[in-house]
Amino acid sequence: MQVTSVQEHERVAPPEPGTEPLLFPSSEWFEALASVARSQPERYRRLGATEIRIGIDVGDSGWRVVFEDYEVTEVAVRHPGMAVDCTLSASPEDWRELVEHIRERGSADPTHTLNSLVLSGTRFTLSGEDQLGVDRFYRFNATLQAFIDGAKDVLTRFA
Amino acid sequence: MTTTDRVITPADFAEDLAKRPYFEKLRKGDLDLRWFEAEPGGGVWGTWGSKAEPSRRGLTLMDVDSASGLAAGLVGPPVTAPRGAGLDPDAGMTPWEINDKWELWADNLTNLYEEACSRQWNATADIDWRHLEALPPDMERALCQFCTFLTMAEYLATDVLAPWLPKFNTYFHEIKLFIASQAMDEARHTEVFRKRALANGGGLGMAIALGGALKLINAPAAAAGRTAGSTGSPLADNPLFSTWRDVSYCIHVVFEGAVLSIFRFGEFLGKTDVDKSIFRMVMQDEARHVAYGAMHLKYLLEGAPDPDAQREDLHRLADLAEMFFTDLFFMQPATVESLAILAGDGIGGVGAGLEVYKDVYRKLREEYLSRTARAGLDRRGRCFFPEELPF
Numbered sequence: 001m002q003v004t005s006v007q008e009h010e011r012v013a014p015p016e017p018g019t020e021p022l023l024f025p026s027s028e029w030f031e032a033l034a035s036v037a038r039s040q041p042e043r044y045r046r047l048g049a050t051e052i053r054i055g056i057d058v059g060d061s062g063w064r065v066v067f068e069d070y071e072v073t074e075v076a077v078r079h080p081g082m083a084v085d086c087t088l089s090a091s092p093e094d095w096r097e098l099v100e101h102i103r104e105r106g107s108a109d110p111t112h113t114l115n116s117l118v119l120s121g122t123r124f125t126l127s128g129e130d131q132l133g134v135d136r137f138y139r140f141n142a143t144l145q146a147f148i149d150g151a152k153d154v155l156t157r158f159a
Numbered sequence: 160m161t162t163t164d165r166v167i168t169p170a171d172f173a174e175d176l177a178k179r180p181y182f183e184k185l186r187k188g189d190l191d192l193r194w195f196e197a198e199p200g201g202g203v204w205g206t207w208g209s210k211a212e213p214s215r216r217g218l219t220l221m222d223v224d225s226a227s228g229l230a231a232g233l234v235g236p237p238v239t240a241p242r243g244a245g246l247d248p249d250a251g252m253t254p255w256e257i258n259d260k261w262e263l264w265a266d267n268l269t270n271l272y273e274e275a276c277s278r279q280w281n282a283t284a285d286i287d288w289r290h291l292e293a294l295p296p297d298m299e300r301a302l303c304q305f306c307t308f309l310t311m312a313e314y315l316a317t318d319v320l321a322p323w324l325p326k327f328n329t330y331f332h333e334i335k336l337f338i339a340s341q342a343m344d345e346a347r348h349t350e351v352f353r354k355r356a357l358a359n360g361g362g363l364g365m366a367i368a369l370g371g372a373l374k375l376i377n378a379p380a381a382a383a384g385r386t387a388g389s390t391g392s393p394l395a396d397n398p399l400f401s402t403w404r405d406v407s408y409c410i411h412v413v414f415e416g417a418v419l420s421i422f423r424f425g426e427f428l429g430k431t432d433v434d435k436s437i438f439r440m441v442m443q444d445e446a447r448h449v450a451y452g453a454m455h456l457k458y459l460l461e462g463a464p465d466p467d468a469q470r471e472d473l474h475r476l477a478d479l480a481e482m483f484f485t486d487l488f489f490m491q492p493a494t495v496e497s498l499a500i501l502a503g504d505g506i507g508g509v510g511a512g513l514e515v516y517k518d519v520y521r522k523l524r525e526e527y528l529s530r531t532a533r534a535g536l537d538r539r540g541r542c543f544f545p546e547e548l549p550f
Contacts, residue, residue: 048278049216069216110435119427119519131529132453138419138446142439
């Protein structure tokens with residue numbers, strides 16, 4: 001039987017990249033990231049059911065990405081009062097460095113995984129009003145890491 | 160085989176079966192059919208007409224509960240029947256040790272079981288073992304020591320939790336299923352850390368002594384009126400594990416809360432994609448267990464007959480548990496030093512690594528306090544996890 005590891009599985013079936021670079025950060029960019037995830041349903045099914053509303057703050061701008069069951073079901077600009085379980089925040093410069101790193105390497109290296117970045121706490125922060133909401137970042141961490149690693153397939157330009 | 164009054168052979172057993180009145184009637188074509196002819200809801204047959212539809216995830220227990228109306232009530236009856244089933248009229252009563260919903264429930268319990276099934280992984284095939292990379296010898300030795308410690312820690316969780324499975328009333332299948340899934344998680348963690356220790360040129364390191372931590376709690380436990388049992392087993396005798404409330408608080412909230420942070424630390428410290436992926440996967444499992452513990456604590460404190468007394472008793476338990484696990488996790492020389500070496504990128508950086516260790520510990524403590532406060536047990540001001548580690 002051919003055994004495919006999670007890592008090997010992640011390398012198969014890359015989606016077709018867009019032809020025009022998308023501005024980071026923007027709703028179009030995060031929608032494209034969600035499209036990358038949606039183009040790999042089997043991979044996300046294998047990672048497992050995911051239930052999290054995660055805020056992604058890039059400087060003063062913010063988005064909410066909602067995962068339900070095996071897929072991303074919403075990407076929206078964050079408004080005050082919009083509920084999230086937890087929020088991942090960093091400056092535009094630090095996000096840019098992360099996105100460029102993933103695009104160059106194909107996935108986050110050991111110093112750039114989401115957990116590593118927030119645990120060092122110097123540039124990226126993880127926050128939330130409810131610790132059980134913050135804990136969802138850990139419960140679904142492999143899915144979230146796969147999601148951000150999808151940036152390798154989003155043709156990107158920066159402001 | 161010998162019974163109390165005679166030796167029984169396979170032929171004896173077959174003969175005894177054949178003499179049973181039911182089989183004598185059956186040979187004449189006389190069926191029992193009590194189960195077949197019983198009216199649904201009449202006591203012998205349970206329910207009928209339920210047609211659960213799968214949701215996007217598949218057919219979940221939530222879907223089945225919703226379609227059948229068989230959500231858990233407050234008390235499980237003293238029978239072996241699954242919730243919603245009827246019962247053989249010849250069946251007797253079956254006492255269970257844990258029968259009240261407040262003793263075991265969490266509002267996320269059913270969902271967490273489904274999540275556990277959905278997010279199972281395979282330590283043999285889902286880790287990209289072929290791409291393990293060599294580490295400097297001091298780093299490999301430190302990681303092997305860390306993995307040896309974690310292998311032990313995972314045994315502790317399984318050994319404490321599994322014996323509670325037959326104590327839960329079958330009416331609350333959710334807790335039985337979830338704890339069974341947790342036992343599988345812990346088994347896989349033991350497996351993956353053993354494999355990691357043996358896969359990259361290193362090996363299993365030094366098993367740490369648990370005795371110090373047990374001695375530490377026994378004196379204050381006795382003073383608080385908690386007495387050890389008499390089975391001779393260090394775990395069974397541990398006064399932290401004498402009721403499900405205590406087990407869940409100590410294991411799911413304190414122990415696994417600490418392990419969750421340690422797994423996050425392990426992911427942070429991982430120098431290769433393979434090591435990162437190992438800790439990422441175990442982190443997810445551990446966070447699921449913590450989610451049950453925190454929400455069960457909340458449910459218990461809101462639903463127990465005397466919540467104020469429960470709260471005070473839990474504070475006394477937490478005092479002991481925090482001491483026990485501080486000693487077990489954060490004060491063991493081999494654990495402190497192995498993690499500090501990994502955090503300091505080698506034995507030469509151990510001083511800097513100790514600072515990282517202390518910083519992660521502070522975050523762990525804060526998350527624990529936030530989690531318990533969220534559940535209704537505010538430990539701020541009385542927590543025995545020291546604010547700062549003594550080095």
